[in-house]
Amino acid sequence: MIWLPDLDEWAEGIAAVLAPNGRFVLVEFHPFAMRFDEKWFLAYPYGGGAPMTEAGGVGDYVADSADLVLPGAPGGGVENAENPFPSCEFNWSIAEVFGAARRAGLTIESFDEYPYASGRQGFEEMTQLGDKRWGVPAGRPEIPLMYSLSVRLADWGLFPPHLRVIADTGTNYPHAHDATDTTHCRRPVPSWCQLLLLLIPADSPE
Incomplete structure:
Protein backbone atom coordinates (compact mmCIF):
# COMPACT_ATOMS: atom_id res chain seq x y z
CA MET A 1 0.00 0.00 0.00
CA ALA A 154 -22.37 -6.39 -4.01
CA ASP A 155 -24.26 -8.66 -6.39
CA TRP A 156 -27.10 -6.43 -7.59
CA GLY A 157 -28.46 -9.39 -9.54
CA LEU A 158 -29.75 -10.81 -6.26
CA PHE A 159 -32.28 -7.96 -6.01
CA PRO A 160 -35.70 -7.93 -7.72
CA PRO A 161 -35.72 -6.27 -11.17
CA HIS A 162 -37.33 -3.04 -9.97
CA LEU A 163 -34.48 -2.64 -7.45
CA ARG A 164 -31.76 -3.15 -10.03
CA VAL A 165 -32.41 -0.10 -12.21
CA ILE A 166 -30.38 2.67 -10.64
CA ALA A 167 -29.99 6.01 -12.37
CA ASP A 168 -27.00 8.29 -12.44
CA THR A 169 -27.18 10.93 -9.70
CA GLY A 170 -23.94 12.70 -10.42
CA THR A 171 -22.13 10.98 -7.55
CA ASN A 172 -18.65 9.49 -7.74
CA TYR A 173 -20.16 6.45 -9.46
CA PRO A 174 -22.00 7.67 -12.57
CA HIS A 175 -22.20 4.28 -14.30
CA ALA A 176 -25.92 3.70 -14.89
CA HIS A 177 -27.07 0.29 -16.06
CA ASP A 178 -30.29 -1.57 -16.75
CA ALA A 179 -31.74 -4.75 -15.31
CA THR A 180 -30.60 -6.82 -18.31
CA ASP A 181 -26.94 -6.04 -17.71
CA THR A 182 -25.21 -9.31 -16.85
CA THR A 183 -21.61 -8.30 -17.47
CA HIS A 184 -19.09 -8.08 -14.67
CA CYS A 185 -19.08 -4.31 -14.77
CA ARG A 186 -18.92 -2.11 -11.75
CA ARG A 187 -22.22 -1.33 -10.08
CA PRO A 188 -23.13 2.20 -8.99
CA VAL A 189 -23.75 3.10 -5.39
CA PRO A 190 -27.28 4.46 -4.73
CA SER A 191 -27.84 7.72 -2.93
CA TRP A 192 -30.19 8.06 0.06
CA CYS A 193 -32.91 9.40 -2.24
CA GLN A 194 -32.52 6.43 -4.53
CA LEU A 195 -32.69 4.01 -1.62
CA LEU A 196 -36.01 5.53 -0.55
CA LEU A 197 -37.36 5.30 -4.07
CA LEU A 198 -36.23 1.72 -4.41
CA LEU A 199 -38.43 0.74 -1.49
CA ILE A 200 -41.51 1.63 -3.55
CA PRO A 201 -42.76 -1.42 -5.51
CA ALA A 202 -42.58 -1.08 -9.27
CA ASP A 203 -46.39 -1.48 -9.67
CA SER A 204 -47.32 1.10 -7.01
CA PRO A 205 -49.66 3.91 -8.17
CA GLU A 206 -48.08 7.33 -8.56
Missing part, protein backbone atom coordinates in the same frame (compact mmCIF):
# COMPACT_ATOMS: atom_id res chain seq x y z
CA ILE A 2 2.90 2.38 0.65
CA TRP A 3 3.58 2.61 -3.09
CA LEU A 4 0.05 3.84 -3.94
CA PRO A 5 -0.38 7.62 -4.31
CA ASP A 6 -4.19 7.41 -4.72
CA LEU A 7 -6.29 5.01 -2.66
CA ASP A 8 -9.55 5.88 -4.41
CA GLU A 9 -8.09 4.91 -7.78
CA TRP A 10 -6.80 1.66 -6.25
CA ALA A 11 -10.19 0.74 -4.75
CA GLU A 12 -12.08 1.72 -7.91
CA GLY A 13 -9.78 -0.55 -9.92
CA ILE A 14 -10.61 -3.46 -7.63
CA ALA A 15 -14.36 -2.81 -7.93
CA ALA A 16 -14.05 -2.60 -11.72
CA VAL A 17 -12.54 -6.07 -12.14
CA LEU A 18 -14.48 -7.98 -9.49
CA ALA A 19 -17.44 -10.06 -10.59
CA PRO A 20 -20.70 -9.44 -8.72
CA ASN A 21 -20.30 -10.95 -5.24
CA GLY A 22 -16.55 -11.25 -5.96
CA ARG A 23 -14.13 -10.91 -3.06
CA PHE A 24 -10.77 -9.19 -2.69
CA VAL A 25 -8.41 -10.08 0.16
CA LEU A 26 -5.53 -7.85 1.26
CA VAL A 27 -2.70 -8.87 3.62
CA GLU A 28 -0.33 -6.01 4.36
CA PHE A 29 2.11 -4.62 6.89
CA HIS A 30 0.28 -2.50 9.45
CA PRO A 31 0.51 1.29 8.93
CA PHE A 32 0.95 1.83 12.67
CA ALA A 33 4.15 -0.25 12.61
CA MET A 34 5.31 1.72 9.57
CA ARG A 35 5.54 4.82 11.78
CA PHE A 36 8.78 3.43 13.25
CA ASP A 37 12.24 3.41 11.74
CA GLU A 38 14.54 0.38 11.97
CA LYS A 39 15.58 1.32 15.52
CA TRP A 40 11.97 1.58 16.81
CA PHE A 41 11.95 5.38 16.96
CA LEU A 42 8.77 7.17 15.86
CA ALA A 43 9.80 8.75 12.59
CA TYR A 44 6.84 8.79 10.21
CA PRO A 45 3.22 10.03 10.31
CA TYR A 46 0.23 7.76 10.69
CA GLY A 47 -1.87 8.15 7.56
CA GLY A 48 -2.49 11.28 5.58
CA GLY A 49 -1.01 9.99 2.34
CA ALA A 50 1.67 12.69 2.18
CA PRO A 51 4.58 11.59 -0.03
CA MET A 52 7.70 10.65 1.91
CA THR A 53 10.86 10.60 -0.18
CA GLU A 54 13.93 8.56 0.72
CA ALA A 55 17.09 9.56 -1.12
CA GLY A 56 18.64 6.11 -0.83
CA GLY A 57 16.07 4.41 -3.03
CA VAL A 58 14.59 0.92 -2.67
CA GLY A 59 17.08 -1.85 -2.06
CA ASP A 60 16.85 -5.51 -3.02
CA TYR A 61 14.56 -6.40 -0.12
CA VAL A 62 13.48 -9.65 -1.79
CA ALA A 63 17.06 -10.90 -1.78
CA ASP A 64 17.59 -9.58 1.76
CA SER A 65 14.61 -11.68 2.94
CA ALA A 66 15.31 -14.70 0.75
CA ASP A 67 15.93 -17.02 3.70
CA LEU A 68 12.54 -16.09 5.10
CA VAL A 69 10.30 -16.02 2.05
CA LEU A 70 12.23 -18.04 -0.55
CA PRO A 71 14.18 -20.76 1.31
CA GLY A 72 16.14 -22.92 -1.07
CA ALA A 73 15.44 -20.73 -4.10
CA PRO A 74 18.30 -20.46 -6.61
CA GLY A 75 20.25 -17.22 -6.79
CA GLY A 76 21.00 -14.71 -4.10
CA GLY A 77 19.94 -11.45 -5.68
CA VAL A 78 22.30 -8.66 -6.69
CA GLU A 79 25.19 -8.23 -4.27
CA ASN A 80 25.74 -4.69 -2.99
CA ALA A 81 22.83 -3.45 -5.06
CA GLU A 82 22.50 0.32 -5.23
CA ASN A 83 19.43 2.12 -6.48
CA PRO A 84 20.24 5.60 -7.84
CA PHE A 85 16.59 6.65 -7.83
CA PRO A 86 14.92 7.99 -4.68
CA SER A 87 11.85 6.16 -3.40
CA CYS A 88 8.52 7.75 -2.61
CA GLU A 89 6.18 6.14 -0.09
CA PHE A 90 2.70 6.99 1.15
CA ASN A 91 1.59 5.97 4.63
CA TRP A 92 -2.17 5.37 4.66
CA SER A 93 -4.16 4.78 7.84
CA ILE A 94 -6.57 1.88 8.31
CA ALA A 95 -9.48 4.35 8.23
CA GLU A 96 -8.29 5.71 4.88
CA VAL A 97 -8.10 2.21 3.39
CA PHE A 98 -11.60 1.44 4.68
CA GLY A 99 -12.94 4.74 3.36
CA ALA A 100 -11.57 4.17 -0.14
CA ALA A 101 -13.09 0.68 -0.24
CA ARG A 102 -16.52 1.92 0.85
CA ARG A 103 -16.49 4.83 -1.60
CA ALA A 104 -15.83 2.33 -4.38
CA GLY A 105 -18.94 0.36 -3.43
CA LEU A 106 -17.10 -2.47 -1.69
CA THR A 107 -18.52 -4.10 1.42
CA ILE A 108 -16.07 -4.78 4.24
CA GLU A 109 -16.43 -8.41 5.32
CA SER A 110 -13.61 -8.87 7.80
CA PHE A 111 -10.62 -7.10 9.33
CA ASP A 112 -7.92 -8.65 11.53
CA GLU A 113 -4.65 -7.44 13.05
CA TYR A 114 -1.60 -9.59 13.81
CA PRO A 115 1.24 -9.01 16.31
CA TYR A 116 3.87 -10.35 13.93
CA ALA A 117 5.48 -9.67 10.57
CA SER A 118 5.52 -12.61 8.19
CA GLY A 119 8.71 -13.06 6.18
CA ARG A 120 10.18 -9.69 7.12
CA GLN A 121 12.55 -8.71 9.91
CA GLY A 122 12.15 -4.99 9.36
CA PHE A 123 13.26 -3.74 12.77
CA GLU A 124 16.16 -4.32 15.13
CA GLU A 125 16.10 -7.03 17.81
CA MET A 126 12.86 -8.59 16.63
CA THR A 127 11.79 -11.81 18.35
CA GLN A 128 11.70 -14.91 16.17
CA LEU A 129 8.31 -16.57 16.65
CA GLY A 130 8.76 -19.49 14.30
CA ASP A 131 7.10 -20.23 10.97
CA LYS A 132 8.94 -17.26 9.40
CA ARG A 133 7.21 -14.81 11.73
CA TRP A 134 8.83 -12.01 13.72
CA GLY A 135 7.46 -10.07 16.67
CA VAL A 136 8.48 -6.97 18.63
CA PRO A 137 11.65 -7.22 20.75
CA ALA A 138 11.33 -9.23 23.94
CA GLY A 139 10.01 -7.23 26.89
CA ARG A 140 8.23 -4.64 24.77
CA PRO A 141 4.44 -4.25 24.43
CA GLU A 142 2.85 -5.93 21.45
CA ILE A 143 1.72 -3.77 18.55
CA PRO A 144 0.00 -4.82 15.32
CA LEU A 145 2.62 -5.53 12.66
CA MET A 146 0.32 -6.84 9.92
CA TYR A 147 -3.38 -6.79 9.06
CA SER A 148 -5.80 -8.50 6.69
CA LEU A 149 -8.86 -7.05 5.02
CA SER A 150 -11.58 -8.81 3.03
CA VAL A 151 -14.03 -6.83 0.89
CA ARG A 152 -16.80 -7.94 -1.46
CA LEU A 153 -18.59 -6.35 -4.40
